[in-house]
């Protein structure tokens with residue numbers, strides 16, 4: 215269902231693009247825009263509003279970034295009833311900050327439609343989207359995309375676009391706040407391991423205190439580590455607690471090593487056009503790369519938004535298998551806030567613990583019994599951490 219919604223937006227853009235942009239031209243624009251984000255960030259603000267880049271955003275990035283929102287929301291909904299309830303509301307108001315051409319809001323609509331379909335919901339919900347976007351051309355494209363997504367999703371949508379800076383924007387009452395790949399544009403570029411400015415941290419703290427929040431950032435080391443530091447600041451201030459991806463509220467253990475950064479690499483089914491452009495630009499392995507943070511207002515001590523406690527045997531697998539001989543080694547972030555290198559010897563691999571080998575990076579699981587020496591034994595079971603029944 216989610217894929218159908220994203221495809222509908224992609225088709226709408228392809229039909230609306232006059233003259234049609236061929237795949238080679240689109241691929242060249244995608245490659246240039248990717249370079250702006252990764253190696254030439256100083257030029258980003260100047261160039262990203264050009265016609266060519268707008269085509270890349272509408273024709274490629276929208277369909278490749280929307281699934282990241284679906285994944286982040288699905289995980290947040292599995293961990294928190296505050297997120298799960300979004301799919302039960304008949305009227306949902308969502309604020310999309312730095313909304314661009316609509317990938318985030320389209321991802322939200324796709325997630326909502328899929329989740330409601332899975333629950334067998336038959337009514338037509340009304341979604342009020344409030345998009346805040348600095349760039350006027352992107353703001354215009356936003357409405358078109360959101361309407362196409364809503365039509366495919368069977369959702370009634372009301373769109374308001376505020377063509378303005380989100381800094382200083384007075385937040386209306388909202389059921390959720392989303393912000394994808396916009397915060398990093400405020401990140402100072404003056405050091406190798408940049409951190410967000412205090413005014414940015416304060417602004418995000420206000421968002422996090424206001425409503426359930428999802429922030430998604432590029433999976434670059436600099437932008438992800440800045441997000442990890444922001445996460446710690448939010449938790450320490452007590453204005454919000456982490457719903458996902460972390461299974462604990464302790465300081466992020468990955469910050470200790472400057473070369474570590476906690477990001478997702480998730481398998482998704484790309485749309486045919488995204489797959490075609492990926493082939494031309496020679497993009498990696500087709501997995502969606504991103505870092506995210508989902509929070510809910512209030513400290514975890516006083517707000518029962520996490521429902522049933524995370525078991526002490528829970529882990530989050532934060533690397534791919536490390537390629538060790540005769541065993542599988544992966545770094546895991548445990549429910550007690552410790553980062554550990556866990557291993558499973560090939561000869562001790564059994565159907566009950568095989569998930570440790572095959573799980574995709576980012577999976578939350580339980581290990582029973584949890585070994586003191588980090589070696590998963592043949593008798594141990596490794597199972598996907600289930601959503602609580604009230605969050606399914």
Ligand SMILES: C[S@@+](CC[C@H](N)C(=O)[O-])C[C@H]1O[C@@H](n2cnc3c(N)ncnc32)[C@H](O)[C@@H]1O
Nearest residue numbers: 312313314317318347348349379380394395396
């Ligand atoms: C990389 S795009 C991402 C757009 C969208 N969130 C998405 O996922 O497709 C970042 C967007 O954030 C917008 N942006 C950056 N800083 C902003 C600010 N201070 N206020 C409003 N919009 C901002 C940019 O104009 C740009 O359209």
